[in-house]
Amino acid sequence: MILILILILILILILILILILILSKLFTKPCKSLINQNLGKSHWLRNYLPLQLLTNFQEMADIQHLKDLVSQVRRDIVRQVHAVNSGHPGGSLGCTEFIVALYNEIMDHDPSFQMDGKNQDLFFLSNGHISPVFYSVLAHAGYFPKEELNTFRKLNSRLQGHPTTHEGLPGVRIASGSLGQGMSVGIGAALTKKLNGDDKTVFTLHGDGELQEGQIWEAAMYASANHVDNLIATIDVNGQQIDGSTDTVLTLGDLRKKFEAFGWNVVTVSKGNDMESVIAGIKEAISLSRKRTPICILLHTVMGHGVDFMMGSHEWHGIAPNDEQLAEALKQNPETLGDY
Amino acid sequence: MKTYTNTGNKDTRSGFGAGLEELGNSNENVVALCADLTGSLKMNAFADAHPDRFFQVGIAEANMMSIAAGMTIGGKIPFTGTFANFSTGRVYDQIRQSIAYSDKNVKICASHSGLTLGEDGATHQILEDIGLMKMLPGMTVINTCDFNQTKAATLAIADHHGPVYLRFGRPKVANFTPENGEFKIGKAVILTEGTDVTIVATGHLVWEALEAAKALNEKGISAEVINIHTIKPLDEEAIINSVKKTGCIVTAEEHNYMGGLGESVARTLAQHTPTPQEFVATQDTFGESGTPEQLLEKYGLNAENITLKAEAVIKRKK
Numbered sequence: 001m002i003l004i005l006i007l008i009l010i011l012i013l014i015l016i017l018i019l020i021l022i023l024s025k026l027f028t029k030p031c032k033s034l035i036n037q038n039l040g041k042s043h044w045l046r047n048y049l050p051l052q053l054l055t056n057f058q059e060m061a062d063i064q065h066l067k068d069l070v071s072q073v074r075r076d077i078v079r080q081v082h083a084v085n086s087g088h089p090g091g092s093l094g095c096t097e098f099i100v101a102l103y104n105e106i107m108d109h110d111p112s113f114q115m116d117g118k119n120q121d122l123f124f125l126s127n128g129h130i131s132p133v134f135y136s137v138l139a140h141a142g143y144f145p146k147e148e149l150n151t152f153r154k155l156n157s158r159l160q161g162h163p164t165t166h167e168g169l170p171g172v173r174i175a176s177g178s179l180g181q182g183m184s185v186g187i188g189a190a191l192t193k194k195l196n197g198d199d200k201t202v203f204t205l206h207g208d209g210e211l212q213e214g215q216i217w218e219a220a221m222y223a224s225a226n227h228v229d230n231l232i233a234t235i236d237v238n239g240q241q242i243d244g245s246t247d248t249v250l251t252l253g254d255l256r257k258k259f260e261a262f263g264w265n266v267v268t269v270s271k272g273n274d275m276e277s278v279i280a281g282i283k284e285a286i287s288l289s290r291k292r293t294p295i296c297i298l299l300h301t302v303m304g305h306g307v308d309f310m311m312g313s314h315e316w317h318g319i320a321p322n323d324e325q326l327a328e329a330l331k332q333n334p335e336t337l338g339d340y
Numbered sequence: 341m342k343t344y345t346n347t348g349n350k351d352t353r354s355g356f357g358a359g360l361e362e363l364g365n366s367n368e369n370v371v372a373l374c375a376d377l378t379g380s381l382k383m384n385a386f387a388d389a390h391p392d393r394f395f396q397v398g399i400a401e402a403n404m405m406s407i408a409a410g411m412t413i414g415g416k417i418p419f420t421g422t423f424a425n426f427s428t429g430r431v432y433d434q435i436r437q438s439i440a441y442s443d444k445n446v447k448i449c450a451s452h453s454g455l456t457l458g459e460d461g462a463t464h465q466i467l468e469d470i471g472l473m474k475m476l477p478g479m480t481v482i483n484t485c486d487f488n489q490t491k492a493a494t495l496a497i498a499d500h501h502g503p504v505y506l507r508f509g510r511p512k513v514a515n516f517t518p519e520n521g522e523f524k525i526g527k528a529v530i531l532t533e534g535t536d537v538t539i540v541a542t543g544h545l546v547w548e549a550l551e552a553a554k555a556l557n558e559k560g561i562s563a564e565v566i567n568i569h570t571i572k573p574l575d576e577e578a579i580i581n582s583v584k585k586t587g588c589i590v591t592a593e594e595h596n597y598m599g600g601l602g603e604s605v606a607r608t609l610a611q612h613t614p615t616p617q618e619f620v621a622t623q624d625t626f627g628e629s630g631t632p633e634q635l636l637e638k639y640g641l642n643a644e645n646i647t648l649k650a651e652a653v654i655k656r657k658k
Contacts, residue, residue, distance in 0.1 A: 116414055124410075165442045173413050175442045178433050181406045185438055188410020188418075191395065195371070196414050215434075218403035226395075 062105065066275050068336035069100050069140060074306045075339060076136035078329040080152040081320045087153060087161070090316035091207060092133035094238050094301035097278045099123075099137045102203060106282050111142035113170035121200045122189050124174055126182020127207035127236065128162040129318070134171075135159050139340070143171035146340040180213025182206060183233055187223050190231040201289060204233045209241030212250050217262070223294040224263025232285045234297040236272070240314040259296045272301035306333055341557045342532045344516040344550055350487035352508035352544075353451040357382025358487075359494025360419060360449075364390045367417065367498055373408055374421045375401045380510075381421035381451050405431045408446045409438035417498055418446050424453035424507060425466035428473060439503050440476040447497050448473075452510045453483075454594030455622070455639060456544060456632035465627035471599020473505040474572040480525060481572040483507040483593075483601075485546035487515040489569060492523035500525055507543065509594075511632045514547040517567075528575035530582070534564035537650045538582040541592040542568045542601045545620065548636075549592050551643035556650055563650060571601050576608045583609065588616045588653040592646050594636075597621035616656035618649035 073096050081087035103109065107121035125134050132152065139146045144158070151157035158169040162177030174185050186204035193200060210216065223231060235255065243249050252258075256266045265288045269281035278299070285295045303317070304310030307329040310321075321329055363370045364386045372386050373395040387394040397404040401422055408418035420427065427450035428435070439446045450469065457465050474481045480502060484490040490508045497504045517529075531546070532553050541549035546567045553563040564582050568575065583589050589609070591602035602619040609615045622639050636642045 118414060122413070174409060174444075175437050178437045181402075181409075181434055181438050184403045184406030184434075185410035187403075188407035189413045190410075191407070192411045192414035192416045195393070195416065198414065215400075215402040215406070218398075218400035219406075222397060222400065222403055222407070 063275060066100055066104055069104060070096050070275065070306075071333045072335065072337040072339075073100055073133060073136045073140065074333040075330055075335060076139075076149055077132040078307065078321055078326055078333075079339070080132045080135070080149055082323075082326040083150070084153040085320045087132055087320060088129040088318045089132065089307075089320070090240065090303040090310060090314070090318070091127065091130040091236065091238065093307060093310065094273070094303045094305050095130055095205065095236050096133050096306065097273050097275050098205070098234065098236070098299055098301070099133050101275065101278045101282060103137050103141045105279055106286075107203070108200060109141075111170070113143055115165075115173060117173065117189070118196065119198055119200060121203065122173065122186075123203045123205070124176070124182045124186045124189070125163060125205055126176055126185075127179060127205060127210050128176030131159070131161065131163050134163060138171040140337070141171075144169065149340045179207070179210040180215040183216055183219035183223070186231055186233065187219055187228050190228050191226075193230055200230075201286065202231050204231070206233065206235050207241070208235055208237045208239065208246055208252055208255070209249070211235065211252055211255070220259065220262040220264065227292040228294050229290050229292050232282070232289060232295045232297060234299050237298050237300045238303040240303045240312075240317065242314065242317050244314055255298055259298075263293065264296045265291075265293045266296045266298060268298045268300070270300050272299040273305045308332060341534075341553065341562070343554070344531065346514035346516050346547075348515055349512035350515045351510060351512045352484055352487060352490040353380070353510060354382050355484070355487035355490030356449055356451065356494050356506070356508055357385060359491040361385040361389065362491075363419075363495060363498050364393070369415055369417045370419065370498055371395065371411060371416045372419045372421065373397055373404050375399055375404050375426065377422050377451075380423070381449070383421050401426045401431045402434050405434035405446070405448075406438045409434075409442060409444040412444040412446060419449050420446065421449050421451070423457070423464060423466075424450035424469045425464055428469040428505070429466060432472060435503075436476060440479050443478060444503060445501055447504045447506060449494070449506045449508075451508055453507045454509060454543065455627045455635040455641065456509050456511045456594065458510065458632045458635065459629050461629040462626040467594075467596045467622050467627060468599060469505075469507065470571055470593070470595050470601065471603075474599070474604065476503075478502060479572065480504040480570065481507070482525065482570050483543040484569050485541075485543055485567055486513060486517050488517045488519050488521060489523065492517075492521050493569065496523040496525055509544055511544075513544050516547060516550070523569070526570045526573045526575055528578035529567040529569065530578065531565040531567055532563065534562035534586065536562045536586055537654050538564045538566065538579070538586045538589040539592065539646060539650060540566045540568050540579060540582075540589065540601070540605060541646075542571060543594050545592040545594055545641060545646070548641070548643040549646055552646035552650060555643065555647045561650065561654065568601055571604060574604050574608060576612070579605055579608060580612050583613060583615045587657045590618045590620060590646060590649045590653055592620035592641070594641055595621055596624060598624055616653050618653040620646050620649055
């Protein structure tokens with residue numbers, strides 16, 4: 001009798017485990033569009049489980065998956081840069097949560113890439129030097145094979161030092177690297193969306209040092225004057241640039257006041273390396289969009305986040321780790337989804 | 341010798357305005373951007389007829405170029421309008437990275453090019469823009485000669501996928517090419533056939549070249565005048581075939597001799613059939629204030645100087 005009871009208990013436990021496994025598998029979101037293809041909105045699981053429980057399960061699984069992805073992307077970043085002994089790890093590591101969140105939680109996008117991007121959310125990386133994080137996130141989202149990260153910055157690669165359309169890498173819609181142009185490009189794409197009756201959103205990302213480029217402020221003035229309210233421009237406020245802190249190079253002053261004075265709505269994310277905060281911030285920005293005002297997210301991040309010896313210093317803006325430093329960096333960011 | 345009739349002086353920029361107006365009605369993907377020079381660029385008709393597709397960006401040319409690049413994503417065909425100086429040198433990096441390197445379908449339309457902008461002086465008279473633009477991989481560079489051709493070129497570049505630099509000017513000049521004529525990008529137009537000297541000209545100097553050919557004809561010299569409206573891609577075949585017949589060449593342009601049409605022709609000929617060449621162009625100098633006619637005379641960009649150079653180059657034939 002006791003044996004039978006134990007057996008039943010074990011069976012129930014196994015069943016619960018299987019259920020949890022299925023749920024976490026099904027409701028993680030490697031990419032929203034892929035999920036929608038694989039799991040329709042009327043999937044039987046959704047009908048057989050209490051909605052609230054399902055939502056909680058889904059959110060927990062989502063966040064865990066995003067955090068796993070962040071760890072894996074950070075590994076990809078340091079490995080890419082180490083392999084060619086060049087590239088920009090600092091800003092890449094600092095923006096990992098943001099770009100992972102955009103491509104895996106926020107944006108409606110299609111990895112079977114079309115340049116025109118009609119009826120899709122668009123992202124433009126204006127500070128193109130943080131290409132390692134961009135490439136890794138694109139690869140994990142299915143834009144190109146992860147193995148291609150091996151070619152970063154190498155001869156005949158589609159993964160140029162700075163992102164470009166020139167070699168036809170899926171996911172890239174504009175070359176960037178020469179700073180200050182991406183906000184204008186984003187405005188252009190947002191204007192075309194309005195002309196086309198396309199209600200999707202355009203996202204851009206800029207370094208805080210990049211705000212020293214005058215064109216940014218030309219663009220900022222234009223966007224508010226012309227009610228480009230389908231544009232969300234995020235500033236990676238890490239306070240660092242090549243020559244030192246932004247305060248020592250050319251202080252940026254009060255960015256919130258500056259953007260507000262230029263007629264923008266500003267959302268501050270004070271914990272830009274905390275996934276929940278990042279998602280909440282972007283969602284808040286989206287809720288403010290389409291109200292005749294462009295939106296700016298001031299995303300406070302730590303340059304080099306996730307690798308302790310790289311954190312908070314401009315020193316790791318554009319240099320690669322050596323073998324020992326790579327090993328240490330990888331130890332701090334466990335392999336979660338498989339190295340390329 | 342075939343002769344051409346001036347049907348009445350008109351400015352090339354108005355040809356652009358007329359072409360853009362027509363495109364506004366015929367191609368709904370065409371959008372226009374202007375940096376506070378709508379009247380100067382003759383973009384008013386388009387702006388009035390299609391306010392939803394006209395974008396006044398203010399005095400912010402860098403922003404305009406990058407916005408134009410972004411607008412191509414989703415299928416629009418942006419035409420940007422400002423002076424040649426602000427269309428090129430001022431925004432070279434924006435054009436280089438966001439338009440040329442990114443292969444965006446932007447039409448950079450530039451008025452007030454060269455010396456004939458006149459009284460505003462050297463700050464506004466760019467003589468380097470052809471060189472700047474032709475150096476960019478993938479960029480098509482066009483410099484039209486009169487109202488009719490500028491209108492035709494404006495229509496043609498809308499159907500051409502890829503970045504284009506369309507250069508035209510401010511003053512009223514002879515209008516002599518056919519109304520509603522066909523414009524083939526990259527195809528030279530042989531205006532007169534001749535045997536003694538080839539004159540290839542672009543922009544405002546095409547009419548001057550025709551005037552020079554008349555003067556040469558009266559002296560018993562047979563000149564072949566070719567209108568090179570497209571500097572890149574250059575119709576090398578037309579030039580090579582012509583000099584095989586004439587044995588010498590004069591190039592004429594409202595631009596510095598460095599980086600302009602003359603250098604493109606010289607490179608072509610050096611590679612295929614080395615030929616004596618004389619350059620009618622500014623001689624590595626900035627311009628200055630004056631009337632267009634005064635400036636063209638002072639800097640040797642007129643029929644008289646083309647005639648002199650033609651006679652000189654004929655003497656260099658072996």
